[in-house]
Amino acid sequence: xxxxxxxxxxxxxxxxxxxxxxxxxxxxxxxxxxxxxxxxxxxxxxxxxxxxxxxxxxxxxxxxxxxxxxxxxxxxxxxxxxxxxxxxxxxxxxxxxxxxxxxxxxxxxxxxxxxxxxxxxxxxxxxxxxxxxxxxxxxxxxxxxxxxxxxxxxxxxxxxxxxxxxxxxxxxxxxxxxxxxxxxxxxxxxxxxxxxxxxxxxxxxxxxxxxxxxxxxxxxxxxxxxxxxxxxxxxxxxxxxxxxxxxxxxxxxxxxxxxxxxxxxxxxxxxxxxxxxxxxxxxxxxxxxxxxxxxxxxxxxxxxxxxxxxxxxxxxxxxxxxxxxxxxxxxxxxxxxxxxxxxxxxxxxxxxxxxxxxxxxxxxxxxxxxxxxxxxxxxxxxxxxxxxxxxxxxxxxxxxxxxxxxxxxxxxxxxxxxxxxxxxxxxxxxxxxxxxxxxxxxxxxxxxxxxxxxxxxxxxx
Numbered sequence: 399x400x401x402x403x404x405x406x407x408x409x410x411x412x413x414x415x416x417x418x419x420x421x422x423x424x425x426x427x428x429x430x431x432x433x434x435x436x437x438x439x440x441x442x443x444x445x446x447x448x449x450x451x452x453x454x455x456x457x458x459x460x461x462x463x464x465x466x467x468x469x470x471x472x473x474x475x476x477x478x479x480x481x482x483x484x485x486x487x488x489x490x491x492x493x494x495x496x497x498x499x500x501x502x503x504x505x506x507x508x509x510x511x512x513x514x515x516x517x518x519x520x521x522x523x524x525x526x527x528x529x530x531x532x533x534x535x536x537x538x539x540x541x542x543x544x545x546x547x548x549x550x551x552x553x554x555x556x557x558x559x560x561x562x563x564x565x566x567x568x569x570x571x572x573x574x575x576x577x578x579x580x581x582x583x584x585x586x587x588x589x590x591x592x593x594x595x596x597x598x599x600x601x602x603x604x605x606x607x608x609x610x611x612x613x614x615x616x617x618x619x620x621x622x623x624x625x626x627x628x629x630x631x632x633x634x635x636x637x638x639x640x641x642x643x644x645x646x647x648x649x650x651x652x653x654x655x656x657x658x659x660x661x662x663x664x665x666x667x668x669x670x671x672x673x674x675x676x677x678x679x680x681x682x683x684x685x686x687x688x689x690x691x692x693x694x695x696x697x698x699x700x701x702x703x704x705x706x707x708x709x710x711x712x713x714x715x716x717x718x719x720x721x722x723x724x725x726x727x728x729x730x731x732x733x734x735x736x737x738x739x740x741x742x743x744x745x746x747x748x749x750x751x752x753x754x755x756x757x758x759x760x761x762x763x764x765x766x767x768x769x770x771x772x773x774x775x776x777x778x779x780x781x782x783x784x785x786x787x788x789x790x791x792x793x794x795x796x797x798x799x800x801x802x803x804x805x806x807x808x809x810x811x812x813x814x815x816x817x818x819x820x821x822x823x824x825x826x827x828x829x830x831x832x833x834x835x836x837x838x839x840x841x842x843x844x845x846x847x848x849x850x851x852x853x854x855x856x857x858x859x
Contacts, residue, residue, distance in 0.1 A: 423529045424742035428735040434467035436518035447619040454504040486511040508606035516596035526738040531859035533745035540752035545571035549838040553762035561769045569837035577653035579847035584646040586854040591639035595621040598632030601721045635718030647737040648709035655702030662695040675754035694747035701740035771809030778827040
């Protein structure tokens with residue numbers, strides 16, 4: 399009772415599944431009211447710049463400032479958009495009806511539909527990036543802190559899903575964090591290229607604003623008023639700036655998915671080295687009362703799966719045609735709001751994991767014994783190579799490893815039998831301390847990328 403029963407075509411918009419994938423703040427950023435507010439901001443800034451240039455009534459900006467999204471008939475806008483093909487046409491019509499006739503004639507002067515919608519989207523993107531900033535900041539700080547705390551917590555390094563050689567859990571955390579910092583580099587580079595004013599007129603020449611010098615001055619003043627970048631050439635059919643932002647968001651979600659995929663495996667019953675933070679009702683099963691499914695990991699991985707296809711879709715949509723393509727621009731409308739929505743939910747869950755995941759260092763050490771010393775095969779080969787030579791040492795360790803798997807004995811005993819060396823001679827290769835030291839040495843190397851990430855996140859907010 400009382401909720402909107404209209405059909406939802408996206409899980410992000412659904413009253414049932416939306417809260418799982420998207421934060422409430424991000425839903426508000428891309429709501430219809432926020433879109434209308436951004437479109438109004440465009441028209442108000444244009445009117446102010448043109449009034450200062452003497453080509454619009456000086457009363458127009460204040461009149462527009464008094465109008466709010468609530469003043470529009472949203473149902474009528476939707477019906478007319480289906481007819482017109484774009485929402486700007488009915489938007490401008492309704493807006494003119496709210497203005498006195500002398501002012502209405504100066505509204506939207508020299509601009510075009512794409513200017514309004516592109517700039518409105520850019521304003522929403524800027525607000526959306528601000529929404530992401532707190533979770534990004536908390537995520538980076540939590541991963542950095544826990545990497546330091548677990549710099550010497552021994553665990554198995556895994557390649558191709560199998561035990562490879564010892565590392566520390568802090569090292570794993572550092573690699574996840576470094577991937578997120580790489581994505582923040584991409585996002586920081588893409589942001590100024592995406593947050594650009596679009597004011598170019600019907601075919602991009604600004605021919606309807608009283609001559610080039612005046613038109614360029616109006617555009618510069620408008621960009622300053624909206625806090626956006628002024629770009630000298632129109633980008634109606636040059637979509638690289640937004641495409642780079644889409645790709646940066648895909649990269650961010652891929653970095654989060656690396657962490658989530660690893661953690662989902664480490665949380666599995668057979669491994670049991672970490673657990674997602676638990677609260678009643680979270681991660682349960684409708685059939686199995688004992689289950690604690692990895693909800694946070696699931697949300698992040700689902701977002702990353704979708705992001706790859708969305709970023710590819712934007713690349714397709716970014717192929718221009720003449721001064722404005724048919725269909726490609728409309729195709730973009732589905733992409734960036736969805737990517738930013740998915741990023742909001744994924745970052746919320748990644749923050750939960752980074753701050754509150756339960757880490758079982760005892761289980762990590764116990765799991766090292768599962769392969770009966772095979773994690774130290776590389777170190778054993780290096781020790782034996784000192785007097786046997788590299789090729790012979792590697793061959794001896796390979797034969798011993800085969801015996802470990804076949805006979806269920808420890809590698810040190812298999813090597814002793816294979817080479818005739820006693821356990822005391824072989825024991826140094828089976829000490830975890832060199833591996834821990836090598837892994838821990840990487841943790842201080844996070845300082846530079848983390849410092850850079852902090853500055854980049856501050857620029858988002």
